[in-house]
Amino acid sequence: MRYRNETAGKNVAFVPKKMNNSTLPENEHRRELVKYGRQLFANTSGMIPNKTGSSRMSCANCHGGGSLPSANGMVGQEITMIPLVGTAAGYPEWTGRTSRMRDMRQRIQGCFLRSMNTDPKNIPAYDSREIQAMESYLVWLAKGTPVQKVPYWRHIRKPEGSEEIPVPNINPVRGAKLYLENCASCHGKDGQGSKGQYPPLWGPDSYNDGAGMGRVYTAAGFIREAMPYGSPHQVSDWRDVQDIAGFVNGHDRPHLDRQNKDWSADGPPDEAVYYKRVQDRFGYNMNPMRKKLLMAGIPVGTEPLNKGDIPDNVRRYRNPLNETSINGTANTSSRVAIGATFSGSNQRRAS
Known part of the structure; x- marks a missing residue:
């Protein structure tokens, strides 16, 4: 755990929870939403392929767990990946990328747009059952976390x-x-x-x-x-x-x-x-x-x-090599649009 927090030691334990009758909500509808949300996180592109375009990405690819043969446990509960435990307590939050406050549902929609490359017209709607289910799963994972308390494992440390x-x-x-x-x-x-x-x-x-x-x-x-x-x-x-x-x-x-x-x-x-x-x-x-x-x-x-x-x-x-062209001569050309065109309804020119 020193990669996440050098001072955590044995005093702070990252303990995955199990999904069973004692941990799930008592309300039947909420219970089903949590379980459905877990399925969506585990195998997103398989469960709702029409909402992920041609992408083969699933939430589990970054957050761990899931339905893959190599997976360990439930999505969002692996400390070495990007854990989701307790993260719901930090929303709503500010995002500098789009210069606005966003709630958890908007954050999930943003992952569909970017990490899964979903066509904007096909992203699950804000009040859709899919988004509500994924939100419910994150809230379930965060049960017991103080509001606005960001756990130390939320962000992977970048070089500094x-x-x-x-x-x-x-x-x-x-x-x-x-x-x-x-x-x-x-x-x-x-x-x-x-x-x-x-x-x-x-x-x-x-x-x-x-x-x-x-x-x-x-x-x-x-x-x-x-x-x-x-x-x-x-x-x-x-x-x-x-x-x-x-x-x-x-x-x-x-x-x-x-x-x-x-x-x-x-x-x-x-x-x-x-x-x-x-x-x-x-x-x-x-x-x-x-x-x-x-x-x-x-x-x-x-x-x-x-x-x-x-x-x-x-x-x-x-070396920077910004002044050298691809053929080895001085780079005096104007900006060139170089990319690849991918087939598929939601694939566009890459730059």
């Missing part, structure tokens, strides 16, 4: 201070090598995972470019804390996980149409590499992680990554 590598110095090409060594056995050389087992990390079935995992420091913290699933902390060096996160987020993924409206007040944070305003801030004409991969000749679509794709000199890609 000397741990944080400036975005232009993150090395996704080195990250490709580390990915093959540590991640490909589950998520595949093509990053597409395996259906019903491990989620896709990029491509048309993954999260879109407005999702939280599309930010390199956020993804790095998750990789360090939660991966590989079931036996985490095997890659704990901060440079290693930031390079892996840079590699993953240098790939094509679905585009969120409302992305340019995010962070309207202060602008996107540096880690949001899919955002044009961040790219412009660092002097790039595209996602800086993507550019370095293309310069190295590493595929950014769903083609398999092979050891032979990785150049011998990976250290070069620790």
Whole structure:
């Protein structure tokens, strides 16, 4: 638990609860909502495929547990993933991304929009049975947590201070090598995972470019804390996980149409590499992680990554390289829209 809170020790225990007659609400309708909510969190794309588009993502992919063969326990009760226990007590909350207060139902809808890449027209309605059920499950998990008390396990720690590598110095090409060594056995050389087992990390079935995992420091913290699933902390060096996160987020993924409206007040944070305003801030004409991969000749679509794709000199890609074009000459061209078009009704051009 030191990865979550170094001072927690034996005084603070993260104890998963069981779902049975003694823990479920007495009201029959609420009881059924909680149980249905658990099912939706466990296998979201399987339970309501019309609400997740072509995405193969489920809440359990980030929050642990679920119906997958590799899962441990109920969704949201794994300390090494992103636990949901007690988080309901912190809502409503302020979100800087959309500059507003949001309640728990709006937060769930936001996950459908971004992490599951659901077409806005198909997101479960605010008062739908699905959203009420998922809210009920989160409230059930939070029973006994003081209101507005945020548990220490809610947020995965991102790199900070000397741990944080400036975005232009993150090395996704080195990250490709580390990915093959540590991640490909589950998520595949093509990053597409395996259906019903491990989620896709990029491509048309993954999260879109407005999702939280599309930010390199956020993804790095998750990789360090939660991966590989079931036996985490095997890659704990901060440079290693930031390079892996840079590699993953240098790939094509679905585009969120409302992305340019995010962070309207202060602008996107540096880690949001899919955002044009961040790219412009660092002097790039595209996602800086993507550019370095293309310069190295590493595929950014769903083609398999092979050891032979990785150049011998990976250290070069620790440099910003923003003034160098992909063919090695000075970069004097104007901004170029480079992306991939995915098939499907809710897949749009990725940037």
